[in-house]
Amino acid sequence: MKENIIGLNSEEYLTTAELSERIKMTPGTIRNLVWKNKFKLNIHYHKPTSRKLLFIWGSVQAWLRENSVNTKANSNQRSESLIHI
Secondary structure: OHHHHHHHOOOOEEOHHHHHHHHOOOHHHHHHHHHOOOOOEOOOEEOOOOOOOEEEHHHHHHHHHHHHHHHHHHHHHHHHHHHOO
16 A cells, blocks of 8 residues: 555656756756756755755656747747848
8 A cells, every 4th residue: 555655656856966967957057047946946846955956857857848848939039020120
């Protein structure tokens, strides 16, 4: 019974270094995203101690998808506005 409860709530947590390797961003860039509140506490990461960050892999993946879509949309809007000048 205990295994089922754990299985339902299982999420993959990554340290800053592990996340850095997966998404090909430097650890400093990841910390800057936390500091700028792009990654939100208890949504994208947990802070079990004052210095340790554990990132929730599924939430980071969703943020990456959303961020890449917004970047493409903003890029298209800029190029369209340049065409109409």
